[in-house]
Amino acid sequence: MNEEEYLRTYDPKGFESPLLSVDAVLFTYHEGQLKVLLVERSNHPDKAKWGLPGGFVDLGADTCLEDTVIRKLKEKTGVIPPYIEQLSTIGNNQRDKRGWSVTVCYTALIARQECETHIDSVSDTQWVSLEQLPSLDLAFDHASIVQAGRERLKQKALYSIIPAYSLPERFTLSDLQHVHEVLLGKPIQKKSFRRRIEQADLLVDTGEKRSETGRPATLYKLKSLAGQHTFIRNLEL
């Protein structure tokens, strides 16, 4: 049998495959806290519990896994987050009562303002701060996935400014430092933080200032953020 013949007679339902879904841990920074987007499940299993935005691949509509995450995130937030990165894939026969189940997990970042109106308009979606998360009984193994996403983001805070994607397009260096401090769970020396930012050369001075109390702060934006969004497979480090 040659390949052509094989493909013609190939039956995709010939053997059983695990359930395959995609989940996203979408973070934002708001009111001094990191928050995760949660969705109330409308279907069994774990119906009515809160869980991560995600779902099954649509073999017709999606051309790749990234299409699926984007589609799901857009459904829930109304927009495509500027930063999406593959986190890890979890698959076993215990995490889902229906049997063998695999989920490809992503972490994503967005400014809360970007999706504020859309999220406020629906009742089955909410931002939950990482502090109040332990008190919630999330669906499946989503609690540990959030934990893993948080760990990953913490590492990023050590050597990159990727957490900036959780802030509005224009932000001050103090804003960014606060995000990093929340992630790392400890204060950062102002001078060394600013030295690092300067060396990295990834921010642009917008020329604008923002003034609340005290000296007005310079507003920066990400150089890379020239409109399009950043997509990163976890093929690094």
Place this chain on the structure above:
Amino acid sequence: MNEEEYLRTYDPKGFESPLLSVDAVLFTYHEGQLKVLLVERSNHPDKAKWGLPGGFVDLGADTCLEDTVIRKLKEKTGVIPPYIEQLSTIGNNQRDKRGWSVTVCYTALIARQECETHIDSVSDTQWVSLEQLPSLDLAFDHASIVQAGRERLKQKALYSIIPAYSLPERFTLSDLQHVHEVLLGKPIQKKSFRRRIEQADLLVDTGEKRSETGRPATLYKLKSLAGQHTFIRNLEL
């Protein structure tokens, strides 16, 4: 309908799922080069091409994805590699002629000696050096997966001594330095390399020496390697 009832009537073949497989990029260090284990495909599609060891999840035998990789690697090498780490997951409707396909990829490391006899005994398995790899036309998107695995290992070489798992249990610091140099593609300063190793405090002096020409070198082994193997989900950094 309550959850119990839902689960009783749930039909796993109710909707179409992508093909789900697992692939491993198994590296070893031999004769001054990094080599990858390749397997000749015995089935369509891409029959007779060389590809990565891997295959489908066995819903009966495997309790998790890691079981699957371990099973597949043991089939091909006769042993379980001491280091296995999730690399990334690739899924789209182009990589496999049969349609939508997802592969969960792992990188693994092993000493060539550990599986020498088993591999020599079969003809459909071979070590290929990374230099001669571009001339081979690998199955599916396996060439780019190897590339990604290599990149990941390169990063590890910068701040860890994980590449040590590609060496025999006992090795000299010069051995390890050579592996790192091959990975990074440039020479490393002997002193700084040894400083780093010493600080990390992850090696044990076995007390033995190995002498070829020149001064005999101390043989070290990994502290963690107390028999069992290391398994790492890519939830770090």
Place this chain on the structure above:
DNA sequence: TAGAATAAGTGTCAAATCGACACTAAAGGG
């Protein structure tokens, strides 16, 4: 058997980086 050759392993020092902290700058408020 005394070098010569070879590879392992150490000492040292200047340069670069990092942490700490005090200082200056620019705004608003009483």
Place this chain on the structure above:
DNA sequence: CCCTTTAGTGTCGATTTGACACTTATTCTA
């Protein structure tokens, strides 16, 4: 006008890093 608040900079000692010469232990060879 000075006090408070937050932004942003200067500086200096401590730590880390890179470069390279040097010492040590062994084999080979004349």
